[in-house]
Amino acid sequence: MNVLTRPGKRLFLTGDEAVARAALECGIDVATGYPGNPSTKAITALIPIAKQYGIAIEWSVNEKVALEVATGAAWAGKRSFVAMKMSGVNVMADSLLSIAHSGVRGPMVIYTVDDVGVYYGMVEQDTRYYAQLTSLPLLMPASPEEAYSMTRLAFTLSEQTGAPVFVLGTTAVANAITAMKVGQIERDSEKCPASFPRDLARFTKAAPQWCRDQHSDAIKRLELAGELCRNMANDENDVLTGETAGRGRPQGSLPHIYSSRVPTERMQPVFTLPATEQGAKGKRLGIVVAGVSFSYLQELRQRAPQWFADVPVLKLGIVHPLPRQEIESFLSQLDSVLVLEELDPLIETQVLAIIAENGLHVRVHGKRNGLLPRVGDYSLELVQSALATIDENIGRLPTWTRPRKIGNTAGMQEMPTRAKLNGNNGHVLPVLKMPAPVAALPRSLEFCPGCPHRMTYYALNRAIEQLGYTRDEVITTGDVGCTIIGMNAPLDTCWTEVSMGASIGIAQGMKQAGIERPVLAAMGDGTFYHNGIAGLLNAVQSGVNLTLLILDNSRSAMTGMQPDPGTGRRSDGTPSVRADIAMIARGCGVEYVKRLDPYQLPEMVATLQDAMRTPGVCVVIAEAPCTTQGVYINEPVQVDQQACLAGRGCEDTPCYHKVGCPSVLLSLDDVKPLVTIDTATCVACGLCVDACPFDAIKPIEQLNGHKSHGNSTFAGVQLRHMLQE
Numbered sequence: 001m002n003v004l005t006r007p008g009k010r011l012f013l014t015g016d017e018a019v020a021r022a023a024l025e026c027g028i029d030v031a032t033g034y035p036g037n038p039s040t041k042a043i044t045a046l047i048p049i050a051k052q053y054g055i056a057i058e059w060s061v062n063e064k065v066a067l068e069v070a071t072g073a074a075w076a077g078k079r080s081f082v083a084m085k086m087s088g089v090n091v092m093a094d095s096l097l098s099i100a101h102s103g104v105r106g107p108m109v110i111y112t113v114d115d116v117g118v119y120y121g122m123v124e125q126d127t128r129y130y131a132q133l134t135s136l137p138l139l140m141p142a143s144p145e146e147a148y149s150m151t152r153l154a155f156t157l158s159e160q161t162g163a164p165v166f167v168l169g170t171t172a173v174a175n176a177i178t179a180m181k182v183g184q185i186e187r188d189s190e191k192c193p194a195s196f197p198r199d200l201a202r203f204t205k206a207a208p209q210w211c212r213d214q215h216s217d218a219i220k221r222l223e224l225a226g227e228l229c230r231n232m233a234n235d236e237n238d239v240l241t242g243e244t245a246g247r248g249r250p251q252g253s254l255p256h257i258y259s260s261r262v263p264t265e266r267m268q269p270v271f272t273l274p275a276t277e278q279g280a281k282g283k284r285l286g287i288v289v290a291g292v293s294f295s296y297l298q299e300l301r302q303r304a305p306q307w308f309a310d311v312p313v314l315k316l317g318i319v320h321p322l323p324r325q326e327i328e329s330f331l332s333q334l335d336s337v338l339v340l341e342e343l344d345p346l347i348e349t350q351v352l353a354i355i356a357e358n359g360l361h362v363r364v365h366g367k368r369n370g371l372l373p374r375v376g377d378y379s380l381e382l383v384q385s386a387l388a389t390i391d392e393n394i395g396r397l398p399t400w401t402r403p404r405k406i407g408n409t410a411g412m413q414e415m416p417t418r419a420k421l422n423g424n425n426g427h428v429l430p431v432l433k434m435p436a437p438v439a440a441l442p443r444s445l446e447f448c449p450g451c452p453h454r455m456t457y458y459a460l461n462r463a464i465e466q467l468g469y470t471r472d473e474v475i476t477t478g479d480v481g482c483t484i485i486g487m488n489a490p491l492d493t494c495w496t497e498v499s500m501g502a503s504i505g506i507a508q509g510m511k512q513a514g515i516e517r518p519v520l521a522a523m524g525d526g527t528f529y530h531n532g533i534a535g536l537l538n539a540v541q542s543g544v545n546l547t548l549l550i551l552d553n554s555r556s557a558m559t560g561m562q563p564d565p566g567t568g569r570r571s572d573g574t575p576s577v578r579a580d581i582a583m584i585a586r587g588c589g590v591e592y593v594k595r596l597d598p599y600q601l602p603e604m605v606a607t608l609q610d611a612m613r614t615p616g617v618c619v620v621i622a623e624a625p626c627t628t629q630g631v632y633i634n635e636p637v638q639v640d641q642q643a644c645l646a647g648r649g650c651e652d653t654p655c656y657h658k659v660g661c662p663s664v665l666l667s668l669d670d671v672k673p674l675v676t677i678d679t680a681t682c683v684a685c686g687l688c689v690d691a692c693p694f695d696a697i698k699p700i701e702q703l704n705g706h707k708s709h710g711n712s713t714f715a716g717v718q719l720r721h722m723l724q725e
C-alpha cells in the first residue's frame with residue numbers, strides 16, 4: 001500500500017509526502033521534478049500511483065526542463081506540480097522569470113526545499129529571494145501538516161490568480177513526520193480538454209511593451225494573491241466554497257475551484273496568537289514568525305505558557321507578498337518585536353520598512369541587531385536563547401535559561417553612508433540632462449530578405465495545411481533568438497517564447513497535457529546547444545510524440561554572427577571541431593533525424609508532414625547559412641509587369657502578403673497596385689517566385705531575354721558553402 005493512499009482519514013506523512021498527498025488531492029495531471037534531497041520524496045511518493053490516477057510523471061533531465069514541462073501542461077489548462085531542492089531553483093531561474101511574467105492557465109505549484117543548515121550539501125541559500133525576483137507568491141509551512149494544507153492553498157491561489165505559486169519547505173519540515181488529517185482524493189471526472197490559445201502578447205517576450213505588460217500583470221497577480229490570503233484569513237469559507245472565484249482573476253485562468261475538506265483553521269495563510277494580558281507599558285513585546293521557527297515557538301509556548309501570556313505572536317504562512325496591513329496593525333500595539341525567520345532577514349527588513357513608513361516606535365530584535373544568526377538552521381534552544389536575551393534587554397522577568405552567546409551576523413553588510421551612496425568619493429554626481437524622447441514609428445520584427453528561417457516556416461505552414469489543419473490548430477512552440485521572428489505575420493508560426501532551449505520542454509508538457517494534434521518545437525542551432533539538448537533528451541525519455549525543428553544557420557546570427565559549436569571556428573577565427581546536430585540528436589536517442597536544405601521547398605514540406613505523422617520524437621534540421629551578407633542564393637529575380645495581375649485577378653498579392661519579405665515592395669498605385677522587387681536587398685531565395693500563382697516573378701536574365709546559366713539551386717548551395725567556410 002502506498003504511503004499516500006493508505007485508507008483512513010489520518011496518515012503518517014513526512015513534509016515531502018504531505019505535499020505530494022495534497023497535490024494528488026488537488027488533481028494534478030502532470031508532475032515533474034529533479035531528484036535532490038531534501039525534496040526528493042515528493043516525487044518518489046507519487047511515482048508508484050501516478051498511472052492509477054492518470055498523472056504523467058517524470059524525473060526530468062534537469063530542473064529547468066522539469067519546470068518547462070510542467071508549464072507546458074499548465075499553459076494547456078491542466079494542473080501541474082514541479083519539485084526540486086533549492087539548488088535546482090538556480091537552474092530553472094532562466095525560465096522561471098519568463099514563466100512568472102506570463103502566468104499560467106491551469107494551476108501550477110512549485111515545491112522546493114531549502115536545506116537550511118546544509119544537511120545534504122550544496123550552497124545554503126534563501127529561495128525566498130526568487131519569489132521577490134519573480135513576483136510570485138510564496139507560502140512557507142512550519143510543519144508537515146502545514147505543508148499539506150499550504151500545498152492545497154497554493155493550488156487554490158494559483159488557480160484564482162493565474163500565478164505559479166511556490167511552496168517553500170526547509171529540511172526540518174520536509175523530513176519531519178506527523179500524523180495528519182487528510183482530505184479525499186478527488187479526480188475531476190469532467191476535466192476540460194487541453195487547449196492553448198495563441199496569445200503572443202502573453203506567451204512570448206518578443207516586444208518591449210508585451211514584456212512591460214507581463215511584468216505589470218505578474219505584480220497584479222501577486223497583489224491579488226495577497227488580497228485573497230487576507231480575505232481567507234478574515235473569512236476562509238468565502239474562498240473555500242468558491243465564492244471568490246473570478247474576482248479580479250486575470251484573464252486566462254480557469255474557472256475551476258477546488259472544494260476543500262480541510263478544516264478551515266489549517267488553511268490560514270496568516271494568523272495571530274493573541275496575548276491574554278497587556279504587558280507593562282513600554283515593555284510590550286510581540287513576535288513575528290515564519291517557517292519552522294513557529295514549531296519551536298509552539299513548543300516553548302507549551303513549556304512556559306505564562307511567558308506568552310502577554311506576548312502576541314503573528315504567524316506568517318504567506319511570506320511573499322507579506323501581509324503588510326496585518327503586520328502594521330500588529331506592530332502598532334508593540335514597543336518591541338522579535339522576528340523569527342531562518343537564513344536572511346527578509347521579513348525583518350520589511351518589518352523595519354513598515355515601522356519607518358508608519359512612524360512607529362518599535363524596536364526590532366532579530367538578525368540585524370546580532371541576536372540571531374543568518375547562517376544555519378534554528379533550533380528550539382536557539383529560539384529559547386533569543387527569548388532569554390530579550391528578557392534581559394527589555395527588563396522582563398527572566399523565564400528562560402541563560403542564553404549562550406549568539407552573535408552571528410555573517411554576511412550582514414555595513415549600511416552605506418550617504419557619501420558612498422553618491423559614489424565618486426563622496427562627491428554628489430551631477431544630474432544628467434536627458435534628451436527629450438523621440439517618437440518612432442512602430443515596426444514589427446521580420447526576417448531579412450531570403451532568410452532560410454522564412455523558407456522553413458513557410459514550408460511548415462504549407463505542411464500543416466496539407467495535413468488538413470489550419471495554422472491555429474497546430475502549436476509550434478518558439479524559442480529565443482532570430483527563430484522567434486516566425487511568430488509574426490504573415491508566417492504566424494511560433495506561439496511561445498520562454499528562454500533558451502525551452503521550446504521543447506513546453507511542447508512536451510502540452511503533449512502530456514493531452515493536446516492531440518501535432519505539436520512542434522522550433523529553435524535555432526545556438527539555442528539547441530545552449531539548453532535545447534537537455535530538452536531533447538528529456539522528450540525522448542518521456543516517449544511523447546513531437547517534432548523538433550532546428551533552424552540551423554551555424555552561428556548566433558541575431559547577436560552579430562558569433563560562432564557557436566556548430567560553426568567550426570572559434571571566436572578568433574581559428575578552426576575548431578564542428579558539433580554535428582544530427583549526431584547529437586541521434587546520440588539523444590532520436591531515430592528520425594532528417595537534415596534538409598530549406599530552400600528545397602517541396603522536400604521540406606514533405607519531410608515536415610512525414611515528421612508530424614511519425615510517432616516519437618522527430619528531429620528535422622533545416623540547414624542553411626544566414627543571408628545577411630547579401631550573397632545570392634539563386635539567380636536575381638524581378639516582377640514581370642506584363643504577367644503580374646496585381647489588382648486585376650491577383651487581389652491578395654501572395655508574393656507580398658504571404659511571404660513577408662522586405663524586398664518585395666507593394667505600392668498602392670491609383671490605377672493598379674505595383675509590385676516590384678528591391679534588387680539591392682533581394683538575395684534571390686525564390687520564395688516569392690513560389691508564392692506567385694501566375695509565374696510573374698522571373699530571373700532578371702530571362703526578363704531581359706538572356707538565357708539562364710546552369711543549375712541555380714546548385715549555385716546557391718555552392719555559395720552557401722563558401723559562406724560557411
Ligand code: SF4
Nearest residue numbers: 450661682685686688
Ligand atoms: S526572392 Fe523574393 S522572397 Fe526571396 S529575397 Fe528576393 S524578394 Fe525576397
Ligand code: SF4
Nearest residue numbers: 644645646650655692
Ligand atoms: S503574386 Fe504574382 S501576380 Fe500576384 S502580385 Fe505578386 S507577382 Fe503579381
